[in-house]
Amino acid sequence: MDQITTVAADLAKELIVVCAADASGRTLYFKQFGFRGFAEWAANLPPCTIAMEGEESYLGDLMMRFNRLGVSRSELPPKLPTTRCALKALLEANS
Numbered sequence: 001m002d003q004i005t006t007v008a009a010d011l012a013k014e015l016i017v018v019c020a021a022d023a024s025g026r027t028l029y030f031k032q033f034g035f036r037g038f039a040e041w042a043a044n045l046p047p048c049t050i051a052m053e054g055e056e057s058y059l060g061d062l063m064m065r066f067n068r069l070g071v072s073r074s075e076l077p078p079k080l081p082t083t084r085c086a087l088k089a090l091l092e093a094n095s
Helices: 035-043 056-069 084-093
Strands: 006-011 016-021 027-033 049-053
Touching: 006 056, 016 035, 027 035, 035 056
Parallel strands: 006 049
Antiparallel strands: 006 016, 016 027
């Protein structure tokens, strides 16, 4: 059951922290990426939910990168503080 089904991502100025979980909600891992690395990583994931939180300007840049890679996006959740607990809460809210 180690296949990623949900990803919570917190976008900062130069760093994106993600928490990936499987279908049972079990956290598989946390990772840090730059914007390019995150977009390329996300484009290679199996179909899953990606919940993102961050400033509008960072989201806009990331959405342009996603569009170039052919990744579709869904509605964004409300802003949450940047902590591992917040990323887990974001996962639970979007599972």
